[in-house]
Amino acid sequence: MALASFLARPISKAALVALGVAGLVAIGGLGAWCAVATVHNMVEDAAAAAKAERDAHWRAEIAEANAKAARAEAEQARAAMAAEASIKSAEKGREDALKELEKQNAALADGDRRGLGRARVRLLNKAR
Numbered sequence: 001m002a003l004a005s006f007l008a009r010p011i012s013k014a015a016l017v018a019l020g021v022a023g024l025v026a027i028g029g030l031g032a033w034c035a036v037a038t039v040h041n042m043v044e045d046a047a048a049a050a051k052a053e054r055d056a057h058w059r060a061e062i063a064e065a066n067a068k069a070a071r072a073e074a075e076q077a078r079a080a081m082a083a084e085a086s087i088k089s090a091e092k093g094r095e096d097a098l099k100e101l102e103k104q105n106a107a108l109a110d111g112d113r114r115g116l117g118r119a120r121v122r123l124l125n126k127a128r
Contacts (some may be wrong), residue, residue: 011019101123108119116124 104123105120108117108123110117
């Protein structure tokens with residue numbers, strides 16, 4: 001009952017001014033809160049964009065380094081294959097030379113003889 005009689009009384013000018021000021025302060029606080037929230041979102045967006053840009057940069061650097069390593073690996077593989085082919089060729093040449101030397105040795109007189117004759121020494125000197 002006391003509350004009903006209090007609410008039934010007319011509001012004074014001072015109370016109206018106080019309510020108006022309180023309303024303006026509330027609206028200003030709400031506006032400030034919205035402004036802070038907007039700035040906070042802008043900062044988060046800028047940070048996310050910077051992080052994405054940095055990640056893209058380093059992904060590109062890593063991809064470039066991987067490509068460079070792959071090229072070097074391929075070059076080493078080509079060099080190894082060329083060296084292997086050269087070695088095989090040299091081995092084949094040596095085998096062919098040995099077979100030719102054995103054929104010439106067998107063609108000499110007394111081919112089954114064990115000692116070194118003049119003809120065999122000349123044959124060995126040519127093989128050097």
